[in-house]
Amino acid sequence: MSAPPVLEVRDLRYGDRVAGVSFTVGAGETLVLLGRSGSGKTTTLKLINRLLEPTGGEVLVAGARAAGLDPTRLRRRIGYVIQEVGLFPHFTVARNVGLVPRLERWASDRIAARVRELLALVGLDPDVYGHRHPHELSGGQRQRVGVARALAADPPVLLLDEPFGALDPITRVELQREFQALEGRLGKAMVFVTHDVREGLLLGTRLGLLDAGRLVFLGTPEEFRRSELPEVRKFMEAVA
Amino acid sequence: MSCRRSGSSWKRSREFGADVSLLDFYARNSRELLLLLGQHLYLVALSTGVALAIGLPVGVLLTRRPAWRGPVLGLANVFQTVPSLALFGLLIPLFGIGAWTAITALVVYALLPIVRNTYTGIAGVDPAVREAGRGMGMTDGELLRLVELPLAARVILAGVRVATVVSVGIATIAAAVGAGGLGVYIFRGVATVNDTLILAGAVPAALLALAADGLLGLAERKLVWRP
Numbered sequence: 001m002s003a004p005p006v007l008e009v010r011d012l013r014y015g016d017r018v019a020g021v022s023f024t025v026g027a028g029e030t031l032v033l034l035g036r037s038g039s040g041k042t043t044t045l046k047l048i049n050r051l052l053e054p055t056g057g058e059v060l061v062a063g064a065r066a067a068g069l070d071p072t073r074l075r076r077r078i079g080y081v082i083q084e085v086g087l088f089p090h091f092t093v094a095r096n097v098g099l100v101p102r103l104e105r106w107a108s109d110r111i112a113a114r115v116r117e118l119l120a121l122v123g124l125d126p127d128v129y130g131h132r133h134p135h136e137l138s139g140g141q142r143q144r145v146g147v148a149r150a151l152a153a154d155p156p157v158l159l160l161d162e163p164f165g166a167l168d169p170i171t172r173v174e175l176q177r178e179f180q181a182l183e184g185r186l187g188k189a190m191v192f193v194t195h196d197v198r199e200g201l202l203l204g205t206r207l208g209l210l211d212a213g214r215l216v217f218l219g220t221p222e223e224f225r226r227s228e229l230p231e232v233r234k235f236m237e238a239v240a
Numbered sequence: 241m242s243c244r245r246s247g248s249s250w251k252r253s254r255e256f257g258a259d260v261s262l263l264d265f266y267a268r269n270s271r272e273l274l275l276l277l278g279q280h281l282y283l284v285a286l287s288t289g290v291a292l293a294i295g296l297p298v299g300v301l302l303t304r305r306p307a308w309r310g311p312v313l314g315l316a317n318v319f320q321t322v323p324s325l326a327l328f329g330l331l332i333p334l335f336g337i338g339a340w341t342a343i344t345a346l347v348v349y350a351l352l353p354i355v356r357n358t359y360t361g362i363a364g365v366d367p368a369v370r371e372a373g374r375g376m377g378m379t380d381g382e383l384l385r386l387v388e389l390p391l392a393a394r395v396i397l398a399g400v401r402v403a404t405v406v407s408v409g410i411a412t413i414a415a416a417v418g419a420g421g422l423g424v425y426i427f428r429g430v431a432t433v434n435d436t437l438i439l440a441g442a443v444p445a446a447l448l449a450l451a452a453d454g455l456l457g458l459a460e461r462k463l464v465w466r467p
Contacts, residue, residue, distance in 0.1 A: 049375055051371070051375060
């Protein structure tokens with residue numbers, strides 16, 4: 001691994017739902033966490049940004065122990081995208097995207113510039129969409145805004161919990177392709193949760209397979225394809 | 241009916257008389273009417289204000305401490321169930337005759353709709369929105385101020401509306417404990433079997449309730465975000 005680990009997870013535990021998970025993610029890397037429902041993927045993400053408090057192990061962001069940071073400060077350095085998007089319905093798109101910068105008390109012209117930059121980045125014309133409300137957008141557009149919002153304060157880490165899971169297959173492929181193009185440019189340390197192997201193989205620089213709270217496989221997409229591990233085989237067969 | 245159709249002049253004059261004498265009555269007692277109306281408004285505004293100042297934080301607290309929801313809403317429900325005249329009676333030994341007894345009773349009645357609607361409104365906010373907010377690093381206060389209260393505003397205002405309208409009605413009974421208000425005319429009219437006097441209190445009280453409802457409805461449309 002050439003890049004230094006922006007995110008490091010050591011023996012992370014949460015009751016019996018996450019039973020000792022360890023991995024590192026460097027800048028520009030995307031670790032895809034695969035697993036069936038209830039395997040602990042989402043729980044692992046929530047342990048990283050402390051929406052849940054680990055019962056054991058630790059999380060380090062750029063070398064600093066997450067447990068030692070104020071949860072609010074920690075979360076503002078970690079972008080978070082969820083399947084349901086969770087845009088604020090009473091805010092315009094621009095206000096949604098500019099939320100964290102606003103909480104961080106950026107100057108308003110700096111926020112406006114950042115919002116334009118991010119909307120353009122995720123393929124939405126700021127002049128067209130900036131003043132709309134979330135209910136005036138399609139599902140795919142909403143998730144673009146969700147990604148833009150998570151990137152607003154330029155966090156070094158980005159957590160994505162099945163971000164494209166609720167989209168129709170065509171929009172989904174479209175967003176996956178665009179996301180793939182973004183990954184390299186952004187240089188973030190990303191953890192991407194999905195149960196879609198195809199998506200994982202496309203977007204991950206590495207894949208981790210969670211099974212009953214344990215990381216049973218961790219390796220590159222190529223290693224994943226070739227793996228003889230029965231848990232991995234089961235997933236690969238589901239694709240074939 | 242037959243009496244009316246037969247054109248009993250006594251009956252007819254009495255029917256017309258009610259209207260004429262009501263306006264007549266107001267013309268002669270305009271100062272008193274304004275005083276009682278003022279007292280009525282004062283009772284309603286103060287008690288609703290106090291109920292809002294207590295009820296809103298309590299409602300918010302219930303969303304943070306779900307275990308308290310049952311007991312608190314249950315207690316508020318019990319208060320709501322006590323008949324108003326009985327509640328006034330129960331409070332007299334504590335606060336004596338006068339406005340404080342009335343205001344306390346009115347606050348008690350206004351609390352339930354405000355607490356319940358604050359709780360319901362906030363609890364009804366999409367969990368994904370709340371999770372996204374927390375996940376982005378909003379503090380609980382920021383989430384409440386920027387997201388939960390604005391999204392719950394319509395439901396909370398509906399509670400305030402109910403509380404206010406109910407207060408306008410119950411405040412007429414405040415006259416029974418010497419707190420004044422439009423009920424003074426009603427009680428005086430009942431005691432002297434004088435329809436005009438009863439109407440002199442009842443009509444403006446009813447209009448006041450309708451006006452309060454209309455105004456708060458307007459505020460709701462102006463203030464509340466809607467898709």
